[in-house]
Amino acid sequence: MASAAERIPEEARKRAEELREQIAYHDWRYYVLDDPEISDEEYDRLLDELRALEERYPELRTPDSPTQRVGGKPAPQFRQVRHLQPMLSLANARNEGELRAWVERNLRLLRRAGVDLARLRYVTEPKIDGLAISLVYENGRLVRGATRGDGEIGEDVTENLKTIPAVPLRIPDAPPLIEVRGEAYMPRREFVRVNEERIARGEPPFANPRNAAAGSIRQLDPRVTASRPLSIWCWGVGATEGISFDSHYESLEWLRAHRFRVNPDVELHDDVESVIAACKRWEERRDELDYEIDGVVVKIDDLRLWRVLGVAGREPRAAIAWKFAPMTATTVLRRIGWNVGRTGHLVPYAELEPVQVSGVTVKTATLHNEEDLRRKDVREGDEVIVMRAGDVIPQVVSPTARAVRRPDRPPPPQPPERCPACGTKTIKPEGSVWTICPNRAGCPGQIFQAIKHFVSKGAMDIEGLGEENVRRFLEEGLIKHVADIYELDVDRLAALRGFGRTSAEKLVRAIERSRSQPFHRVLYALGIPGVGAVNARNLARHFRSIDRLLAASEDEIEAVEGIGPILARTIREALDDPNTRELIERLRRAGLRFEEEPPAADSEAQPLSGKTFVLTGTLPHLTREQATELIESAGGRVTSSVSRRTDYVVVGDNPGSKLERARELGVPTIGEQELLELIGKERVSSLTSG
Ligand SMILES: NC(=O)c1ccc[n+]([C@@H]2O[C@H](COP(=O)([O-])OP(=O)(O)OC[C@H]3O[C@@H](n4cnc5c(N)ncnc54)[C@H](O)[C@@H]3O)[C@@H](O)[C@H]2O)c1
Ligand SMILES: [Zn+2]
DSSP states (O other), X not given: OHHHHHTSOHHHHHHHHHHHHHHHXXXXXXXXXXXXXXXXXXXXXXXXXXXXXXXXXXXXXXXXXXXXXXXXXXXXXXXXXXXXXXXXXXXXXXXXXXXXXXXXXXXXXXXXXXXXXXXXXXXXXXXXXXXXXXXXXXXXXXXXXXXXXXXXXXXXXXXXXXXXXXXXXXXXXXXXXEEEEEEXXXXXXXXXXXXXXXXHTTOOOOSSHHHHHHHXXXXXXXXXXXXXXXXXXXXXXXXXXXXXXXXXXXXXXXXXXXXXXXXXXXXXXSSHHHHHHHHXXXXXXXXXXXXXXXXXXXXXXXXHHHHHHOEETTEETTEEEEEOOOSEEEEEEEEEXXXXXXXXXXXXXXXXXXXXXXXXXXXXXXXXXXXXXXXXXXXXXXXXXXXXXXXXXXXXXXXXXXXXXXXXXXXOOOOOSBOTTTOOBOBOOTTOSOXXXXXXXXXXXXXXXXXXXXXXXXXXXXXXXXXXXXXXXXXXXXXXXXXXXXXXXXXXXXXXTTXXXXXXXXXXXXXXXXXXXXXXXXXXXXXXXXXXXXXXXXXHHHHOBHHHHHHOOHHHHHTSTTOOHHHHHHHHHHHHSHHHHHHHHHHHHTTOOOBOOOOOSSGGGSTTTTOEEEEESBOSSOOHHHHHHHHHHTTOEEESSOOTTOOEEEEOBSOXXXXXXXXXXXXXXXXXXXXXXXXXXXXXXXXXXX
């Protein structure tokens, strides 16, 4: 031993020690604090480097090395529980070649073990970016829920998990013992909403849905967890008594039949080609899903083979995670600039050396707010990590380790003393994380942002009022206030240089059309802090008119689904702001809708009342948003996944696997035309021409 140890160069020994220390630190930030400092790719690079060193000098591989362990140590504030069976991690395949190599290696091992390979099948499942949890059921009752922790010992979060509606507390026809494993996650829509609220309250937003889910479950107060909209996809069975499974796919079907939420798009495959095709399909659909995924998990279906293949380090050989192209990249931050938000907040952003991130060139990225900026400690000239996730704006994650060590690093950036848009002296209200421009009524920067939001797709959806035009109209004095949009006329527009009569007419028509947008969209368009699209819908449904909302007390506002006390106060304050009042009055005079459409006299008589729809593929005429509004206005409901309770699946071009699922379950499928017929043509023409 001693002689072998001597052969290890001092440098390698030191580097391994350094890496172990760094990895332990980042594990703590990621798993214990839910607040990572570096990107996953950077972390993986550290781990890869350590793995390579340990491979080269096996004596360096200590039992406590992070390469030998899963996850992080359980946090001391929770009761610790030993898992009935270890919860492992997954090896990664970063491309097709690595996936095929995994298959070949397993085939070799199985052949050597004398296994008949003719019937080898695989299961593909989305790799949900959430928090792994274990649910133990004794005689059909949930007795314990835990996080994965370090894989051997997790944290007891039973009370918190009980607040997730999709976690069954009891299951029918249950064996004496079954441990169900799955991924708790925060749906993307909810993530956006929770962050909107956090920003409105002056709290730093969560970096991604995974942190949001982990932070919500690892709460000491279950009421906090209950207030966060979480769900779960179950992906496997751990320890059991009185039942056993030979096929992973069958175990998932069993789970589904016993009221667990299992992803409807899990698929069984007979060969690797089909597996690879499924992985690629998932990668394409990634942005459409209501949950964040970072890859596809490929598992050998025959669970007996899992035992034959065993575990390598901390990863079962029978499964692998196909990882999608990284959503992060490293580049140089050239300058930190400040934008004025629509409510006067100064928002820092980064001008970057252009860089490709998952197929898109990124030149600017948000830095969220001052506190976030301070926490991340990025400086001009730093090498930084940039992330782009789904349709979210690119963000700066952190400076790289190298940037931090730079000797000539400039001091931390400070918010400007004068508003970059109007020159007014900025102020920082006591206890706020924001510096603001107090010139609410006259700051062109704020008006620009307010208009941009007002005309955006989810709000009034005025086509032709893009950023460039808005900027121009502001500069030329055509618009000084959001409500001025409704005073634009063809003659004044056509008089602008380079603005032809045709485009002027087109724009005025688009503005006209927007007058009939429903109340909830108008409410969202007002840009009240914390009132995103979802909250606007809920507020509109609850109060039904702006007058009732304006007259509501803080308590009454808090009674609305999804709105807590702090947000209720923020909304109340915004409604009392004379600027908001003026905006509402002017828009009311412009003829916008400030009342919900009255429900049909007899809601039973609504053509789609009580019916549930799922949409898949591209419809010939209607966008997804339009189809959803049509269905909802006819009394129906639109959900994202097909189940036995779905009444119709509306199928367009290039449908996803929802179509297969519908066929499997015998749910009727219809096209756009049939949907319109169901709703009744008269109604439709009145809705779509409005
Ligand atoms: N940025 C940082 O500082 C930092 C620190 C530590 C870890 N990390 C990141 O965390 C990850 C490593 O964590 P890990 O050990 O959880 O491995 P992993 O996330 O790569 O894969 C294992 C996990 O996948 C999850 N999973 C999702 N869907 C699943 C399905 N259908 N079937 C089975 N499992 C499913 C389970 O939670 C399982 O524990 C890496 O991506 C790493 O970069 C980052
Ligand atoms: Zn200003």
